[in-house]
Amino acid sequence: MIEQELQQAVAQALDRLYAINAAPESVVLQTTKKEFEGDYTIVVFPYVKQARKSPEQVANELGQAVKDTVADVTSYNVIKGFLNFVIADEYWCRFVGGILGNDRFGLKSPQADAAPVVVEYSSPNTNKPLHLGHVRNNLLGWSVSQLLAADGNNVKKVNLVNDRGIHICKSMLAWLKYGNGETPESSGMKGDHLVGKYYVEFDKHYREEVKNLQQANPSMDEETAKKQAPLLIEAQNMLKKWEEGDEEIRALWHKMNGWVYAGFDETYAKMGVSFDKVYYESQTYMLGKELVQKGLDMGVLYRREDGAVCADLTDAGLDQKVLLRKDGTSVYMTQDLGTALLRHNDFGANRLIYVVGNEQDYHFKVLKIILGRLGFDWADNVYHLSYGMVELPNGKMKSREGTVVDADDLIAEMEQTAAEMSKEHGKNDDLTPAQQQELYHMLALGALKYFILKVDPSKNMLFNPAESIDFNGNTGPFIQYTHARIRSIVRKGEEQGCSLANTSSVVNHLDLNDKEREVVKKIHDFPSAIEQAAASYSPAMIANYTYDLAKAFNSFYQDTPILREENSDIKRFRVCLCAVVAQTIKNAMNILGIDVPERM
RNA sequence: GGCUCCUUAGCUCAACUGAAUAGAGCAUCUGACUACGGAUCAGAAGGUUGCAGGUUUGAAUCCUGCAGGAGUCACCA
Numbered sequence: 001m002i003e004q005e006l007q008q009a010v011a012q013a014l015d016r017l018y019a020i021n022a023a024p025e026s027v028v029l030q031t032t033k034k035e036f037e038g039d040y041t042i043v044v045f046p047y048v049k050q051a052r053k054s055p056e057q058v059a060n061e062l063g064q065a066v067k068d069t070v071a072d073v074t075s076y077n078v079i080k081g082f083l084n085f086v087i088a089d090e091y092w093c094r095f096v097g098g099i100l101g102n103d104r105f106g107l108k109s110p111q112a113d114a115a116p117v118v119v120e121y122s123s124p125n126t127n128k129p130l131h132l133g134h135v136r137n138n139l140l141g142w143s144v145s146q147l148l149a150a151d152g153n154n155v156k157k158v159n160l161v162n163d164r165g166i167h168i169c170k171s172m173l174a175w176l177k178y179g180n181g182e183t184p185e186s187s188g189m190k191g192d193h194l195v196g197k198y199y200v201e202f203d204k205h206y207r208e209e210v211k212n213l214q215q216a217n218p219s220m221d222e223e224t225a226k227k228q229a230p231l232l233i234e235a236q237n238m239l240k241k242w243e244e245g246d247e248e249i250r251a252l253w254h255k256m257n258g259w260v261y262a263g264f265d266e267t268y269a270k271m272g273v274s275f276d277k278v279y280y281e282s283q284t285y286m287l288g289k290e291l292v293q294k295g296l297d298m299g300v301l302y303r304r305e306d307g308a309v310c311a312d313l314t315d316a317g318l319d320q321k322v323l324l325r326k327d328g329t330s331v332y333m334t335q336d337l338g339t340a341l342l343r344h345n346d347f348g349a350n351r352l353i354y355v356v357g358n359e360q361d362y363h364f365k366v367l368k369i370i371l372g373r374l375g376f377d378w379a380d381n382v383y384h385l386s387y388g389m390v391e392l393p394n395g396k397m398k399s400r401e402g403t404v405v406d407a408d409d410l411i412a413e414m415e416q417t418a419a420e421m422s423k424e425h426g427k428n429d430d431l432t433p434a435q436q437q438e439l440y441h442m443l444a445l446g447a448l449k450y451f452i453l454k455v456d457p458s459k460n461m462l463f464n465p466a467e468s469i470d471f472n473g474n475t476g477p478f479i480q481y482t483h484a485r486i487r488s489i490v491r492k493g494e495e496q497g498c499s500l501a502n503t504s505s506v507v508n509h510l511d512l513n514d515k516e517r518e519v520v521k522k523i524h525d526f527p528s529a530i531e532q533a534a535a536s537y538s539p540a541m542i543a544n545y546t547y548d549l550a551k552a553f554n555s556f557y558q559d560t561p562i563l564r565e566e567n568s569d570i571k572r573f574r575v576c577l578c579a580v581v582a583q584t585i586k587n588a589m590n591i592l593g594i595d596v597p598e599r600m
Numbered sequence: 601g602g603c604u605c606c607u608u609a610g611c612u613c614a615a616c617u618g619a620a621u622a623g624a625g626c627a628u629c630u631g632a633c634u635a636c637g638g639a640u641c642a643g644a645a646g647g648u649u650g651c652a653g654g655u656u657u658g659a660a661u662c663c664u665g666c667a668g669g670a671g672u673c674a675c676c677a
Contacts, residue, residue, distance in 0.1 A: 082619080317603080461613085554640060
């Protein structure tokens with residue numbers, strides 16, 4: 001790639017001219033801003049002090065040296081401390097020819113010998129349906145997996161389902177009390193929604209009990225009332241029975257979880273996400289105790305007088321963390337220590353990535369430290385992909401107050417909007433109903449996924465149900481539309497005899513116009529965009545990259561004739577360029593989990 | 601209260617490891633050859649990057665203090 005060549009040449013020139021020892025990667029290289037002439041820019045300020053010359057002088061001397069050594073540099077110019085290089089059009093054309101027909105352009109192949117990277121995401125509770133917060137998690141998890149795979153990793157996607165605990169017992173109890181045997185079949189409700197309904201039902205009755213308790217005993221404070229409410233005690237008893245393996249309880253638990261899984265599977269399928277392996281907490285929650293014992297033996301953990309086992313993290317600026325209760329039972333952290341090791345062993349993984357909300361920043365900081373102290377050298381490669389919350393205009397999403405945006409409802413609404421938009425444009429009337437449905441789904445998910453993924457994961461984002469998701473401007477459908485339009489041109493171009501097959505005869509010495517060059521340069525950036533995005537676990541960078549590419553193309557398309565071009569060599573080059581843009585958009589969108597249509 | 605993160609145009613978001621005049625979309629206004637697909641394109645307007653200092657040739661970016669917001673500080677997960 002030309003960037004490395006330039007950096008290399010600059011580093012050599014620095015050494016030769018000024019005896020400055022700079023690593024090629026350390027040379028600051030950026031794309032030239034469009035108001036200046038050139039393609040790449042070197043900032044020379046860092047070297048002026050050592051070179052003992054003015055910025056202009058250093059830039060000029062470096063520019064001449066680089067022009068002499070790098071064949072594809074046709075000229076350079078200097079503005080203040082900025083050295084701009086102009087790259088030969090021949091280089092850009094050669095580049096287009098080189099990737100023509102490569103349907104994996106930009107995507108690295110997985111290294112066969114590399115240890116897998118395990119990405120955990122989704123990790124739902126089984127007592128209620130998925131909402132918008134989960135949607136962000138799922139889309140991020142899927143997309144980051146795709147991104148890391150595109151960067152050459154062998155990625156394994158896993159899900160850890162929280163299928164046991166007091167919250168499930170609440171749903172179960174409410175169903176027993178108020179359900180009258182209602183099932184997904186009898187009610188026509190999706191299983192996860194049905195179970196969620198009883199979770200809400202539990203909460204309603206529970207709060208009534210608390211209120212009644214307080215009215216009956218005016219001296220009782222709220223905390224006590226909450227603990228003494230009979231429903232809660234019943235639920236706790238149920239959990240105890242569950243842990244003892246009570247057959248009836250287990251059977252009910254199986255039945256209701258089964259409903260939820262069926263519902264989740266449907267939602268996952270609609271979102272287009274999947275897993276290589278699913279773990280269940282009911283099978284992993286006892287894990288980690290041996291690790292704690294090992295930690296005691298190693299002396300990195302200690303036993304408190306009351307018998308609880310703790311980690312002292314004060315030297316890391318954190319607190320004491322309990323890992324085993326005094327009755328010997330494990331806590332969340334114990335379990336996560338165990339599953340981390342399990343996962344490492346299951347896959348031979350050396351990198352574990354957790355896609356979990358930022359409210360658990362502290363938990364993962366602690367997890368990483370303790371794994372390190374237990375002597376696992378892969379602890380350094382545990383990464384918490386912490387993402388911000390999705391906020392609604394009137395604040396947080398709270399399932400209790402009913403201010404949630406349900407995932408299934410949201411997708412259904414998006415599909416309806418997509419259908420309305422499409423019908424308005426009326427270009428798909430000849431598709432079969434099934435094809436239309438498929439298209440609307442593709443567009444709906446394109447809009448939703450792009451909307452969520454274009455935001456930097458670490459940031460909180462606002463979702464306004466009324467106006468958030470658009471189909472114009474910086475959106476998924478805009479990019480999908482661009483792709484469809486390009487494909488249409490390419491198809492016609494081929495019909496008119498523009499071959500995309502033979503790369504060697506692609507015209508490689510014509511003068512590109514500015515818009516053409518912008519498009520080629522943008523495509524040229526794709527591989528490094530993937531590297532950067534993967535290094536920072538940020539699908540948002542891919543989203544923004546793709547948008548820029550689509551815009552660059554549209555601008556080119558607007559005032560450059562393609563099929564109307566009379567010179568057949570130029571026409572063919574432009575059709576090839578279109579084909580390459582379409583492929584790049586497709587590959588980029590695929591990283592986001594978004595499909596692009598041939599027409600829309 | 602301790603710790604962590606956040607604050608960029610009216611709104612939603614960009615700005616790679618510090619670099620040239622902080623960029624897009626939405627909304628508002630104006631325009632586009634007889635549409636190679638107008639879900640498009642071109643343009644106008646919109647900013648003291650929360651505030652105050654500091655470091656640097658250069659700061660939205662790094663440091664300090666303050667204000668506002670969020671998260672967390674469970675033997676819940």
